[in-house]
Amino acid sequence: MSGCPFHASASVLPPSAAGPSSGGAADELDFLAELHDGANLARRRAAYGAALAAGRPAPFSAEELRHAARVGWRNHARCIGRLHWRGLDVRDHRHLDDADQIAASLREHLALAQNDGAVRPVMTVFAPPETAGGPVPRMINHQLCAYAGHRAADGAVRGDPKNVALTERALALGWNPPAERGRFDLLPWIIAGRDGRERLFPLPAGLVREVPLRHPDLPWFEELGLRWYAVPVIADMVFRAAGTDFPCAPFNGWYMGTEIGARNLADPDRYDQLPVIAEKLGLDRRRNRALWKDRALVELNVAVLHSFEREGVKIVDHHAASAEFMKFYERERSAGREVSARWDWIVPPLSPATTEVYHTPMREIARSPDFLTRAEVAAVK
Numbered sequence: 308m309s310g311c312p313f314h315a316s317a318s319v320l321p322p323s324a325a326g327p328s329s330g331g332a333a334d335e336l337d338f339l340a341e342l343h344d345g346a347n348l349a350r351r352r353a354a355y356g357a358a359l360a361a362g363r364p365a366p367f368s369a370e371e372l373r374h375a376a377r378v379g380w381r382n383h384a385r386c387i388g389r390l391h392w393r394g395l396d397v398r399d400h401r402h403l404d405d406a407d408q409i410a411a412s413l414r415e416h417l418a419l420a421q422n423d424g425a426v427r428p429v430m431t432v433f434a435p436p437e438t439a440g441g442p443v444p445r446m447i448n449h450q451l452c453a454y455a456g457h458r459a460a461d462g463a464v465r466g467d468p469k470n471v472a473l474t475e476r477a478l479a480l481g482w483n484p485p486a487e488r489g490r491f492d493l494l495p496w497i498i499a500g501r502d503g504r505e506r507l508f509p510l511p512a513g514l515v516r517e518v519p520l521r522h523p524d525l526p527w528f529e530e531l532g533l534r535w536y537a538v539p540v541i542a543d544m545v546f547r548a549a550g551t552d553f554p555c556a557p558f559n560g561w562y563m564g565t566e567i568g569a570r571n572l573a574d575p576d577r578y579d580q581l582p583v584i585a586e587k588l589g590l591d592r593r594r595n596r597a598l599w600k601d602r603a604l605v606e607l608n609v610a611v612l613h614s615f616e617r618e619g620v621k622i623v624d625h626h627a628a629s630a631e632f633m634k635f636y637e638r639e640r641s642a643g644r645e646v647s648a649r650w651d652w653i654v655p656p657l658s659p660a661t662t663e664v665y666h667t668p669m670r671e672i673a674r675s676p677d678f679l680t681r682a683e684v685a686a687v688k
């Protein structure tokens with residue numbers, strides 16, 4: 308499964324580029340030079356150096372934090388949507404380190420990001436640890452929006468199998484699921500506070516925008532009862548900038564259709580909808596070469612894009628996203644920066660070779676600032 312973005316550990320193409328390589332002279336304070344120059348730059352570098360030497364978090368001004376976050380997006384090797392990096396809205400909430408305050412701020416984050424369908428890229432940065440490795444509040448949820456995976460006694464899962472463990476954790480903390488457990492029950496937030504204790508924060512009704520799925524020409528599609536939430540807000544990645552790790556810094560862009568249509572609703576270990584769609588299409592599932600999976604996949608993706616558009620919720624299709632990435636790639640080259648990218652993450656999972664990114668060699672280069680998974684942070688400790 309080395310080609311699967313969720314399980315792969317290194318780039319698959321070109322083989323010579325597997326694994327991140329050092330960016331050479333690049334250092335983690337270089338982003339400051341995009342904001343300051345002359346004596347001012349020297350002064351800020353010295354202030355950062357002194358704080359880091361003393362084991363304190365870097366002394367970002369709000370403007371420096373905003374720029375570091377944008378550069379972190381620009382640097383992130385797994386993202387196809389980076390053309391828009393300058394448009395990231397950064398909320399400086401470093402003064403908040405209490406679970407109740409964080410939950411309130413994240414409710415605002417979600418509303419700002421959803422923006423009535425005109426999805427805005429937003430990041431909210433909460434307190435860094437006082438000392439490296441010290442306890443600091445963090446989100447247990449992978450994303451702010453997620454559907455429960457209810458495991459029945461016979462082992463069958465209703466909902467999103469990806470979230471079975473999180474669902475059980477929420478239940479153990481006292482979550483009251485809907486009386487009749489559904490396939491699309493939104494999970495509450497779990498926030499671990501300074502004291503390390505996990506607390507449950509139920510979502511107010513109506514906070515999460517969702518899109519019911521319909522197909523432009525297949526009337527039965529609606530009866531499948533499929534839906535997805537409007538905005539993916541990643542809540543458990545670490546934002547690393549200027550030698551400082553921010554363990555709670557949720558961020559979002561808008562969806563690319565294939566994330567929902569070719570993975571979340573299609574993967575056999577997720578919602579596994581291809582067999583039922585193929586059945587409705589009247590395809591012969593006994594014959595691989597009838598290409599029933601492929602045909603079902605296309606109709607599912609048509610439905611995702613159509614439904615988001617119809618509901619006025621911003622989404623990008625993989626052809627447009629590929630073209631935007633190529634534009635980003637060229638712009639970065641003109642700015643004298645080589646783009647760090649992972650081919651196995653950038654190439655869309657639907658009709659890959661029809662997109663220009665498929666035909667573009669890429670390599671991953673270690674960069675800072677960047678966004679890291681907790682596993683990546685733990686691995687280098």
Ligand code: ARG
Nearest residue numbers: 539560561562563566567571
């Ligand atoms: N692939 C993830 C999902 O389907 C979301 C990852 C971030 N995606 C994005 N468009 N910013 O929920």
